[in-house]
Amino acid sequence: MTRYNTKGVRIVAAIAALAIVASCGLPRVGPNKREIFAGSVLNEGDAFIVSVNERVTRATSVSPVFGFSKEFLNASAVGSDTIRPGDVLGLTVWENVDDGLLANEGQAATVLEEVQVDGAGFIFVPYAGRIRAAGNTPERIRQLITSKLDAQTPDPQVVVRRLAGDGATVSVVGGVAAQGVYAIERPTRTLSAMIARSGGLAVEQEIAKITVIRGKHKSTIWFDDLYTNPKYDIALRGGDRILIEADTRAFTVLGATGSQNRVPFETHTLSAIEAIATVGGLSTNLADPTGVFVFRNEPEEIAREVLGRNDITGTQRMVYVLDLTQPTGMFEARDFAIRDDDTVYVTEAPYVQWQKTLSALTGSIGAADTLASATGN
Numbered sequence: 001m002t003r004y005n006t007k008g009v010r011i012v013a014a015i016a017a018l019a020i021v022a023s024c025g026l027p028r029v030g031p032n033k034r035e036i037f038a039g040s041v042l043n044e045g046d047a048f049i050v051s052v053n054e055r056v057t058r059a060t061s062v063s064p065v066f067g068f069s070k071e072f073l074n075a076s077a078v079g080s081d082t083i084r085p086g087d088v089l090g091l092t093v094w095e096n097v098d099d100g101l102l103a104n105e106g107q108a109a110t111v112l113e114e115v116q117v118d119g120a121g122f123i124f125v126p127y128a129g130r131i132r133a134a135g136n137t138p139e140r141i142r143q144l145i146t147s148k149l150d151a152q153t154p155d156p157q158v159v160v161r162r163l164a165g166d167g168a169t170v171s172v173v174g175g176v177a178a179q180g181v182y183a184i185e186r187p188t189r190t191l192s193a194m195i196a197r198s199g200g201l202a203v204e205q206e207i208a209k210i211t212v213i214r215g216k217h218k219s220t221i222w223f224d225d226l227y228t229n230p231k232y233d234i235a236l237r238g239g240d241r242i243l244i245e246a247d248t249r250a251f252t253v254l255g256a257t258g259s260q261n262r263v264p265f266e267t268h269t270l271s272a273i274e275a276i277a278t279v280g281g282l283s284t285n286l287a288d289p290t291g292v293f294v295f296r297n298e299p300e301e302i303a304r305e306v307l308g309r310n311d312i313t314g315t316q317r318m319v320y321v322l323d324l325t326q327p328t329g330m331f332e333a334r335d336f337a338i339r340d341d342d343t344v345y346v347t348e349a350p351y352v353q354w355q356k357t358l359s360a361l362t363g364s365i366g367a368a369d370t371l372a373s374a375t376g377n
Contacts, residue, residue, distance in 0.1 A: 029255045033291045033347050036319065047295075047317040050306060052332045056320065059305040060298070061337045063269050064249075068219040068232055072212060077189045077235040081137040084168050084238065089115045089123060089133065089141070093149065094157040101127050101153045114163060127152055138162055168238030170194060175203035175244040184236050192226055192233045194242065206267055207247035214240050222268060251338050253279045255346035256286035265340075272322055272333040275344050282346060289324040291347030296320065296339065 039045035050056055083089070091112040093102050102110035115123050121134025123141075128148035133141055138160040149156040168184040177199025182188065188197045191212065195201070201208055201223065208223035214237055221232050223244075249265040258280015266278075272294060276282060282289060296318050298306065303316040322333045338344065 029260075029286065029348055030345060031347070032350075033288070036291075036293060036347070039319075047319050048303070048307060049319045049321060051321045051323070052336050054332070054335075056306055057332060057335045057337075060302060060320070060339075061335075062302065062339065063337060066209070066219075066221045066225065068212070068221060068234055069217060071217045072214065072219055072234045073231060075235050075237060078168060078184055078237065081139075081162070083117060083133045083136055083138070083141065083162065085117050085119050085121050085134050086168075087117045087133070088163045089117065089138070090161040090163045091115055091125065091145070092159040092161075093145075095153050096155045096157075097153060101149070170236050170238070170240040170242060172198040172242045172244070175201060175208060175246060177202050184238060188236075190233050190235055191242070194236060195244070201244065203244065203246040204266075207265060209245055209247060211243040211245070212240055213243070224268075249340035251275055251340070251342040251344060253344045253346075255344075256283040256288070256348050257281065257344075257346050258283060270338045272336045272338055272344065273330070275338045275342075276333075276346070286348050288347045288349040289329075292322040292324060292333065293345045293347070294320040294322070294336070294338070295343040295345065297341075 037043070037049060039047050040049045041047065042049075092109055093112075094109045095101065100110070112125070115125070117123055117133045121132060122130045123133045124130055125145055125148070128145050131141060131144050131148070136144070142158045142160045145158045145160070146156055149158070169181050170184060171181050172194060173179045176195065180198065182194060182197055184194075188194045191210070195210075205223055209220055210223055210226065211218065211220040212234070226232050247265050247268075250262050251265070251270070252262045253275065254260045257276060261279060263275070263278050267274075272292065276292070297315050298318040300312060300314055300316070303318065304310060304312045306318070320336070322336065323329045324333060326332075
């Protein structure tokens with residue numbers, strides 16, 4: 001009688017455990033391969049599921065390409081001696097007489113400090129009147145003042161100095177050590193020099209982007225390109241706005257990996273293998289290397305090329321499948337480019353679910369044995 005009751009309790013516990021597993025399911029990291037494939041358009045789902053090969057890799061290998069437009073590249077360097085509205089000049093006038101127009105009695109020279117060029121581009125010099133300064137060099141201004149004074153005092157000697165070159169300024173903001181407004185001066189007439197003037201980068205060089213806004217024109221380059229391509233060290237213009245920022249692209253990794261997280265890009269380009277390695281690689285206890293998926297919303301033109309169809313319209317949901325156990329699987333994963341907002345998902349190995357099922361069953365039967373012992377059956 002006791003043997004029959006104990007066996008009955010075990011059978012009931014096993015049936016109950018199977019019922020629970022069938023109705024509620026077991027804990028897992030996400031959908032399995034079968035469930036993902038069930039969402040294919042071939043099964044009346046809403047996503048195209050594509051196995052990654054060399055052709056697919058080429059079609060989807062799209063990364064941000066930055067560069068300055070011709071409006072920036074063709075601009076010549078601003079003359080460091082050209083006077084602009086807002087600049088400040090220093091003037092000294094020597095007169096060859098004891099009782100000069102400008103000099104006090106007993107003085108040979110008159111010094112006019114901080115004569116500012118007004119918004120219209122003019123300065124005022126006593127006895128010489130309004131002189132056009134903007135667009136001229138200090139030498140040309142000297143000639144203009146000399147010609148004006150020459151009719152009133154014999155052989156005047158004039159010296160014109162540029163005290164401050166803040167008539168042409170640029171603003172530098174974002175990831176630099178010292179944000180601010182800086183004058184374009186002789187040492188800082190190019191982009192790299194101005195970034196150095198603002199203290200250099202405050203973000204990682206590998207992911208730094210530079211955007212220059214000039215009027216209605218706007219262009220962006222990677223910081224690394226500034227030195228690998230000297231043509232990108234463009235000449236600056238007054239009013240330029242320079243923005244330094246870190247790359248904002250990121251991807252998400254879920255499933256049977258070392259960790260699940262949203263991960264920012266640390267390089268200009270990123271492969272599927274690198275993305276998985278970033279979060280600690282595949283979980284050796286859980287991962288199915290035949291089930292590495294990349295979920296992405298693909299633009300129409302790329303979706304058409306990947307699928308080889310011309311009837312595709314609009315953005316398409318695409319699921320790319322990587323099988324790392326195939327002869328070329330690792331190479332395909334190494335070459336397949338991850339893009340902004342991608343989701344990389346690694347499924348669990350089938351045996352993991354079997355282990356969980358067996359654990360659930362044996363745990364329930366063990367609990368039944370304990371119950372039977374407690375009841376004395």
